[in-house]
Amino acid sequence: MKVLVTGGAGFIGSHLMRKLQAEGAEAVALDNLSVGRRENLPEGIDLAEIDVLGEDLNRVVANGNFDAIVHLAGQTMVGASIDDPAHDAEQNILGTIRVLEAARQSGVSRVIFASTAASYGDVTEAELPIKEAHKLAPMSFYGLSKVTVEQYLELYHRIFGLDYVVLRFANVYGERQGDGGEGGVISIFTKNIAAGQAITIFGDGEQTRDFVYAGDIAAGIWAALHTTTPNAAYNLSTQTETSLRELVNILSNIAGRRIEPKYGPERPGDIYKSMLSNGRARRGLGWKPVVSLEEGLRRTYEYFVSKG
Numbered sequence: 001m002k003v004l005v006t007g008g009a010g011f012i013g014s015h016l017m018r019k020l021q022a023e024g025a026e027a028v029a030l031d032n033l034s035v036g037r038r039e040n041l042p043e044g045i046d047l048a049e050i051d052v053l054g055e056d057l058n059r060v061v062a063n064g065n066f067d068a069i070v071h072l073a074g075q076t077m078v079g080a081s082i083d084d085p086a087h088d089a090e091q092n093i094l095g096t097i098r099v100l101e102a103a104r105q106s107g108v109s110r111v112i113f114a115s116t117a118a119s120y121g122d123v124t125e126a127e128l129p130i131k132e133a134h135k136l137a138p139m140s141f142y143g144l145s146k147v148t149v150e151q152y153l154e155l156y157h158r159i160f161g162l163d164y165v166v167l168r169f170a171n172v173y174g175e176r177q178g179d180g181g182e183g184g185v186i187s188i189f190t191k192n193i194a195a196g197q198a199i200t201i202f203g204d205g206e207q208t209r210d211f212v213y214a215g216d217i218a219a220g221i222w223a224a225l226h227t228t229t230p231n232a233a234y235n236l237s238t239q240t241e242t243s244l245r246e247l248v249n250i251l252s253n254i255a256g257r258r259i260e261p262k263y264g265p266e267r268p269g270d271i272y273k274s275m276l277s278n279g280r281a282r283r284g285l286g287w288k289p290v291v292s293l294e295e296g297l298r299r300t301y302e303y304f305v306s307k308g
Contacts, residue, residue, distance in 0.1 A: 009036030174214030
């Protein structure tokens, strides 16, 4: 199998490229390196240093003879989408359309799309864990752009026959993560704790997230490349709620010292409670998370310690 990964030098991409390499797939990373880093890629991975909005995209896809494209590239920050909705739409909607057009014109058989828990918006505790059939009601332009792309994928399949798999990620974290994105709170916290700096919780600390390790996400993408039930959306999650207070307690144990966070005001667009059901992914992808939160946090913390 030959796979092109947009955003391949980014955080999740760096985990996926290692998974593809380990499975013996022929993988190429496509990244403009605005956020991704060449050093994130393992040895032996080819990098096409271009932008999905650039003129060279069609040439790379046409010449690559790819079986599938995993589309990870895009704007990933809720706050940034609210500050600049036009930029978010350009990166996440127009950028994806460019990828879909390149795939369609070049005979790519399947596109895997990185969607998000933010597609669901805020829900009541009684509605947790959220299933894929739940109404999509994003609270940010970031979530809205992802929902819009999901609709484009459905139409591309219906009109052009292009197969797709939508993967709605819970809050992804792990090594090589930057400070942005939905799981960025773990990156920020672990980086600051490793450096002996203070951390800040925005809100009361009781807001919850479903934190899933990036290596498990990579395994889910690999499963999506091979599933016999495409053209559907799947949550990739642990189906476990963790509050930010609980997160700080676990990090205190890992760091071996008591951490007392500061508190700030809630931020617009932030979801209060989040936990995704993963039953459909277990059945349709044959996937389940295997890395515990404690183990994943330990790996992430040790990574930032090693970076000084």
